[in-house]
Amino acid sequence: MYFRNEDIEKLLDSLRIEEVVGEFVDLKKSGSSYKGLCPFHADTNPSFSVKPEKKICKCFVCGSGGNAINFYSKIKNISYMEAVKELAQKYRVNIKEYNAKNTDIDNEKFYQIMEDSHNFFMDKIFAQESRTALNYLSNRGLDTDLIKEHRLGYAPAKWSELYDFLKEKNYSDEDLLTLGLIKQNEEGRIYDTFRNRIIFPIYSISNRIIAFGGRSLEKDDTIPKYINSPDTPIFKKGKNIYGIERASNIRNKNYSILMEGYMDVLSANIFDFDTSIAPLGTALTVEQAQLIKRYSSNILLSFDMDKAGKSATERASFILKSQGFNIRVLQFEGAKDPDEYLKKNGREAFLEVVQKSLEIFDFLYELYSSEYDLTNIIAKQNFIERFKEFFAYLTTDLEKEMYLKNLSEKIDINIDILRKTLVEENKKKFIVKDYIDEIEEKPIEKKEFKKANNLELSIVEMLLKKPKYYEFFKDEKFESDIANKTLKFFEEKIKENFNFESNNLMREFENYIRNDNESHSEYINSNIARIILNYVIDTENTIEEKEFLKLFKDYFRVKVKLRDKTQDDFQKIVYFSKFKDKIEKSKSVEEFIEIYNSFKYLF
Ligand SMILES: [Zn+2]
Incomplete structure (x- = not known):
């Protein structure tokens, strides 16, 4: 038995989490949320909180919680898919059940292994050995509550603690290797992939752990600062997005904030910007853009303020434009990234930055015009050419006309000339490449004589x-x-x-x-x-x-x-x-x- 992701999403959308939890926990209203005694540990003062608006619940002491399905499967001690089935029946949400194929059974097992590993990492973060991890996080403004709320973990420095833990649960080496949790050296020795790292859980849309990101705490510069789980049967990095488990916020608020990394997204959440997301260890892909667009086609780009951040913004804007997004760009003065800016200046200042954000075209205009001397006629020509790629990604004529008009006014050049260069003579030169995992057989092209430019x-x-x-x-x-x-x-x-x-x-x-x-x-x-x-x-x-x-x-x-x-x-x-x-x-x-x-x- 299994259910499709779309159906699980539909179920989560229709469930009222306070109702699901309320069946098991006596809830009292407190502001916009509810509070009660945690059913998962011996609780004496109400530590369990339910936020209907965000459709999540959370215990601030033991860290238990998640969405309604997570809660229900834990309290009834049944699998995730069983919880989906029971909740759908109970609350009369009509979703279709599929017969499990072998791959689904395997995938269920993989989800379970990831969840067990996550619990292991979460246990470790408050252990004695993880003091450097806690120091690091508290320096970045994350206290105990926030660590629990965001379910961060710690991977111990020893060679095989996670492996030993998972072996006790009788998981096979093969499965653990498939999930990238362990590695094997040439002599056949097995060791943990994540060691001495802070662990960021990466969720699917339906709030299941599908991968981990790990930030190194080693001083050694030769060790990569961030590593991610590799692509596995349940995780494809070019297709998933960090923070997507909060996608319902994006739908409600009708915009998302695209950031560079885990810490940016966490900071943003701390300051209640709960529609923030980040690509996972890659530049934004077309498939990620399509995923985001299911929730809203308005997006704020919030990358680092350095050159690399600017070119990442440029690049992301091409991908997003090819999918028809409205794009604005945030610019932070006096800070290298949004994380630093938020910590220095807080929520109100960030909101001001949002208000002052630039429409993507104005951002590109500023970026490109800083590269050319526009008093020089050749440079001006090159400057105009620089917009070719952007225009090639635009999907509607209306947009093209709007931007042409904008550019024409800015640089005082006749719109027809611009249209000729940027639209008419600029067809299909740039192709957005999808994140390819199934390589399609290309038909053999007719040999064509290619002329030189x-x-x-x-x-x-x-x-x-x-x-x-x-x-x-x-x-x-x-x-x-x-x-x-x-x-x-x-x-x-x-x-x-x-x-x-x-x-x-x-x-x-x-x-x-x-x-x-x-x-x-x-x-x-x-x-x-x-x-x-x-x-x-x-x-x-x-x-x-x-x-x-x-x-x-x-x-x-x-x-x-x-x-x-x-x-x-x-x-x-x-x-x-x-x-x-x-x-x-x-x-x-x-x-x-x-x-x-x-x-x-x-x-
Ligand atoms: Zn608890």
Whole structure:
């Protein structure tokens, strides 16, 4: 027996939690919530609180609680799915029961293991050995109550405490490995994945533990600060969102706040911004955006104020726009992130920031205009081009027109010209890549001759003038056939020990390119003509290195733009922004190549 997530959500929506709990606990109204004696520990003064508005209940002493299903399964000592079934019958919510397949039975077992592990971690956080964890949390403003409320845990520093605990419950190594709770080294020794870490539980929409995030307490910098559970049968990081168990708040308030990490989301919750969520160790994915959109299409982006945060905002906005969101961006003055800002200035100040938030287009305008000197006509042109990607993601004509008008007024350029560049000549160049776990077979594309853009033609010209730069481009992949052919030409001629200084270079090159591309002769002819002409005009090699450097940089920018960024984690985003920074500042081709080579693994 099992139920679909949508149905479980429907059940949770229709249940009144005070009614479900009220059957077992004598509840007294207290403000907007209810209080009673906790049924899960020997309680003498009412520690059990029920919040109808948030549809949750919680004991502030033993930490028991959750949604109505969690409560019911615990108090009746039945499984989660049994609780769903009984509650649906009892409160006459019509949902469909499915026969469990093997995978469902397995999944039920996985949920149970995760819940047992979570209980283990929660027990450990108030143990003697976790003092550093408690210190860390209290420095970040989380007291005992909040730790319990958010069900944080601690993974002990020893090698296999969790493993030993779970083995006593007779779980198999195989299952624990599948869930990423343990690892096995080459000698076959088993150890806990999470050690000396604060544990953040990650929930599904129906409030079941599906994964953990762990923050290291080690001083050693070589240990990753944050780790997450790997993808498992019950958890896919690109499809789940931290904080989504509170999605009903998002529906009620009709907006969400997208933040960078666990601590931001926790802080926001402490200050009662309970619609905050974060992607899990990746940049936002299309599937995460679709999940959020089920609850509201209004979203506030609340990322760090540094460069990496800004590019994460830009990136997220593309994904969100492709799904039709209304986006505003929060900007914090005098703080590096929302967590710090909230702690320094509190709730009211944060609300002001929300009021002053920028519409995404205005944010991008500010961001991009800081990169260009708009008094320079070429720079202005590049600046306009910079909006291409954003426009490519917009889904409605209305939006496109609105933003075109906005831009046209801001930079005083005729809207028709902008429309031509940003809409008409800007179709389907950028594709949002989904978080792929089932790789679809792509139909074999008809082989098409790919024409070169100006940049690639310029690079071809440069290579012919400066054959030594071939070394840099030899492992690169161009878009156009003519540029890729050029690389092959170099490869072959080097094998033949050809002298690139020789007068035959252009003739050899021309023959080589033409030979293979008979059918596109007209296009080839005109381009070969252009290349030869430019080569001939510049016999004295008057072109300065500066111009070559510009080509390298342009090539780099295009490459960055076309890169698949959907699975970047924040560390990668940070490295990338360093990379871009250094590249932009490089002063010679030599320096450019050196920087490029030491960072190119990031692509
Ligand atoms: Zn209790």
